[in-house]
Amino acid sequence: MSDLIRRTAAELADALAAGETTSGELTEAYLDRIAAVDGEVHAFLHVDADGALEQARASDERRAAGKSAGPLDGVPVAVKDVLTAKGLPTTCGSKILEGWIPPYDATVVRRLREAGLPILGKTNMDEFAMGSSTEHSAYGPTRNPWDLDRIPGGSGGGSAAAVAAFEAPLAIGTDTGGSIRQPGAVTGTVGVKPTYGGVSRYGLVALANSLDQAGPVTRTILDSALLHEAIGGHDPLDSTSIDQPVPNLVEAARQGAAGDMKGLRVGVVKELTGKGYQSGVQARFDESVQLLVDAGAEVVEVSCPHFVHALAAYYLILPSEASSNLAKFDAMRYGLRVFPEGIEDPNAEEVMRATRDAGFGDEVKRRIILGTYALSSGYYDAYYGQAQKVRTLISRDFAAAFESADVLVSPTAPTTAFKLGEKLDDPVAMYLNDIATIPANLAGVPGLSLPSGLAEEDGLPTGFQILAPATADDRLYRVGAALEAALLDSWGAPLLDKAPELAQKEVVR
């Protein structure tokens, strides 16, 4: 493995600026790595070698002319297959969109292009982002680079695995209930869900519009800050986009890395620890809290009594919005069209029904039906209406907690990566993976997950979650960078250095 590709994005940016390497060389190195290991990891659904190299060439020319499109100009990136990119297939991990090439760029993708980041390809995901394991991808699961028999988390397992396996220095994920943070936790990488409205959703194929946020998937806090700044900010094409400047995140990460946390009040959420959390996960969490205390922070315990209802509210709001969002996949304008068997001269409606049966996987069907149920007359008040009220209560819990703490912390996921297939047919067990990440989506507040070590019982990565008030994303980076620095200091090397070497296929390019 080339030493180049193990560097952080910030280091690569410096190397590019110093003329030590070129974007073309870098991009080729990552494409080689993808070719060598992705057969086993399966992080990518589509690799755009030609497009990425062309963007890399343009970046090198720009640099040669003394210009720069931004701090990450020339550093490649991978994009979750739920964001549209003009000319690249966008499937959302579903058969129903197989072969669809969007005629437009998502705002996030447009900003990546404008910032000069070559796009390596589109990463694997649970179908329409419904899942916590990436096993619900219609194109086969992604495997965890730490143990190829285990899940990489989900729904954004592809982006997390790509970064963990050094197939990309940076990736974009989307997080509706933890789909950036939970894969980060189980793959030993960093993932950030920005404040709702902080990053444009235009071009993000909606799972649940009021919960979805796109964000960075990286190996370090600083890299996330760099990527977050590149994609964040107001977008007139997204009405829910916040019309305020993004806080200075890179600056916050650099300050935090200095390690002084004096005056910081860290709130440990009582409801998100202890029972139900794997012992190794809990142990690494407790150690990380202690490291923050060692750095000068004050720890308080906070209670968010309504968090216990977050999962139920989430599994009503999400399917409701999703059932409506996914109605557009009807075989009329794009995507799959399947004719029903045994019907002579089928009408449009019969073709819709046959196509939606053939094109959607089990989990998608489950959630569409659940959402249809929750919204139907007679049940709306008891289900959807009630879930919206719980949402208010959860926001109030957060508001109260942030009175006594500057940030809240918890383990990101209750367990380490489980085995492929283990929870595939037990939806409720699968849903419990997101128990700690969901409240942030319901309230719209930002959250970050960073690796906190390895659980001694299985040697697999654990994640530490930091939550901040809405629009205070900079706090995530300040605290995250401080903890990251302290952990690195205690480990002596990045956690990913402990991941097993992946078997490499001979690359002929």
Place this chain on the structure above:
Amino acid sequence: MPDITREEVAHLADLARIDLSDAELDHLAPQLAVILDSIKSISEVAAEDIPPTSHPMPITNVFREDAPRPGLTAEEALAGAPEVEQQRFAVPRILGEE
């Protein structure tokens, strides 16, 4: 709250325009019942006077100028269509229009 029956699941699938097979109904209906059971506690949580939250951020009045923006060409619009005729999306006959 009532448990969900196989018939109800079939009706919901119909509303959602998904042609579920008998085998799928057999498989999905009990799973949905379990999921619903795990979330039914919600109906007792919030009091009458709690306002519902539909949008996480308190933003209002986001309007656009009434000014044209470039859209797609007909070619781009139709590029993904399963079938095209006369610069239109060709679809199987629409019920009620015969």
Place this chain on the structure above:
Amino acid sequence: MTTAPALMSFDEALEKFDPVMGLEVHVELNTVTKMFCGCRTEFGAEPNTQVCPTCLGLPGAMPVVNGKGVESAIRIGLALNCKIASWCRFARKNYFYPDMPKNFQTSQYDEPIAYDGWTEVEVEGETFRVEIERAHMEEDTGKSLHVGTSGRIHGADYSLVDYNRAGIPLIEIVTKPIVGTGEKAPLVAKAYVAHLRELLLALGVSDVRMEQGSLRCDVNLSLKPKGEEKFGTRTETKNVNSLRSVERAVRYEIGRQAARLAAGESIVQETRHWHEDTGVTTSGREKSDAEDYRYFPEPDLVPIAPDPAWIEELRGTLPEPPREHRARLQKEWGFSDLEMRDTVGAGALHLVEETIAAGAAPAAARKWWLSEMARRANEQGVDLADLGISPTAVARVQALVDEGKINDKLARQVFDGVLAGEGTPDEVVDARGLAVVSDEGALSEAVDRAIEANPDVAEKIRGGKVAAAGALIGAVMKEMRGQADAGRVRELILQKLS
């Protein structure tokens, strides 16, 4: 299809039942761009050329509200004496239909932008107050074209869809039940729609071209036996897209429902379709899920909370209320009450108004629209406004008459030409050679010939019976094929026989 349903005569139906109406009018706004995206709204563009990811419902695309659409909705609400919501949201109305790109319509549900209003319409001198339930914002659908069997898609019929119309802003204006109109129900319904059209034109928010679908009406109707309080089961008749159809559809449904009820049958709550050509309604497809639209607040659009100052500013832009407007015009034009009532009743108020604005005398403008044009519209079974001739053209024809270039008889031929698409009035006059003969020599000779051919008539005139001149004028006009100024002919006759 089934055999035609029995109808009870209108008079008999009204003896037994009281009609209860509800009218839902959809107005397409005349904004430059669509409700939720920057695509143009021009009528008649090439298919699928006014589309973008948002109005095509492409995965990932998002809506952004057109501020002008909200402004128009508020102005319409204010003009209908509605309250304006201090806070409201859009909602998704979920149902599947191929001409609706997202398979949900972005609309408003229990939080309309305008609600609880009223307006007044006049029918035959009587004023009826119509209560407005709500006016809300939504978007239009695409248009599909049904294609017959042609050997493709398994030899089946198929449809072709154009999404240019998808996303054009609509305001849906819904009345509360209109009761107590009795036998005037059909006229009240028509007058209400005509009144709305007038109001929307004055507001300048819509082209209100019913024939282009920019104003569409659904008629809800039920009957209750005389003396009863409880409303009967209602039907919703769609596709009622002209003023005269509104009247006819109400009349038809009264007759149809009365016949069923009298025969002891019940009314099925259903959607019915109005057929302009045959003048009947037929049962629409009954959809099992028609009532379960699974509305919920649109998460991609933030709530609207209009600033009270903005609402007051918009109130200041409202045109004169219709009643005051009509009173002022009547005074200005010198119309009698009956003339004014007929003008309004014919749906000709704005046409007459514009014709006068284009230079015609009020009496002439009224004459052309209420006689000549009304007759033609009636023959063709269309509304006056849809006849295909503009107030400017009518005013120009009258100007040609005033200038003595043509007479009333020729004017009718000019109208024929304009309606046949031969061009402007002046072009028709030129092309058809319709100018009045002003060659005094030719005219004089024709008069001489007429006198010679009718010596006894000439004698009467010489004897002072001037009224007899009519016969000679007729003869001259006949010879000149109508292309003479009858006044001048009369002058010449009297001159020669004095």
